[in-house]
Amino acid sequence: MSSPHVLVVDDTHIDRHAVSMALMCHNVRVTAVESVMQALMFLDSEHDVDTIVSDYCMPDMTGYDLLMEVKKSPKLAHLPVVIASSDNIPERIRKCLDGGAKDYILKPVKIVDVSRILNYI
Numbered sequence: 001m002s003s004p005h006v007l008v009v010d011d012t013h014i015d016r017h018a019v020s021m022a023l024m025c026h027n028v029r030v031t032a033v034e035s036v037m038q039a040l041m042f043l044d045s046e047h048d049v050d051t052i053v054s055d056y057c058m059p060d061m062t063g064y065d066l067l068m069e070v071k072k073s074p075k076l077a078h079l080p081v082v083i084a085s086s087d088n089i090p091e092r093i094r095k096c097l098d099g100g101a102k103d104y105i106l107k108p109v110k111i112v113d114v115s116r117i118l119n120y121i
Contacts, residue, residue, distance in 0.1 A: 004121040005048050008032040009039045009066060010055040010084070015107060019053055019084070022114045028121070036061035040069060043076055050121045055107075056085035056092065064096055071100045080120035084109060 006023050010016040011034050020030040031049070033039050035058060043049060052070065054063035063083045070076045083096045086107040093104045102120050105113045 002048075003027050003029045004050045005029040005031065006117070006121065007039060007042065007049045007052045008054075009034075009036065009052065009058075009063065011035060011058040012055070015055065015084075015109070019109050019114075022109065022111070023053075023117065026114065026118060028118070035059070036063075036066045036069075039066055043070070047075075049079060051117065052079055052081045053117055054081060054083055056083050056087065056096070064092075064099060067096060067099050067101055082117055082120060084113075 006028050008016055008019050008030055016032045020032045023030050031042060033042060054066050056063040067081045070079055070081055080102040082103045082105060083101045084105045084107055088106055096104050103116055
């Protein structure tokens with residue numbers, strides 16, 4: 001059996017790296033990209049992603065925009081999406097969860113949060 005594959009989407013290098021390294025410590029394959037457009041292009045060509053972890057606040061398109069694109073795509077709608085953000089805004093959290101996100105994690109991502117992500121793989 002191959003390792004689970006997580007797509008990490010974050011425009012901040014340090015956050016992308018931190019989440020990626022934490023997941024790789026659990027034998028998870030990680031592909032990290034810095035924008036929603038890069039994520040959508042990757043998902044269009046890759047079919048072995050098991051879960052998506054996306055930052056909410058990014059230029060051009062948000063993590064919520066990515067969530068909506070994933071959920072409206074017949075080939076991607078099954079993928080669990082976890083949103084991560086440093087903003088603890090109840091309306092935003094509810095919007096993401098109502099939109100189909102499996103979880104909303106507050107940054108910085110902690111060890112316990114990695115366990116939460118692993119539950120969706």
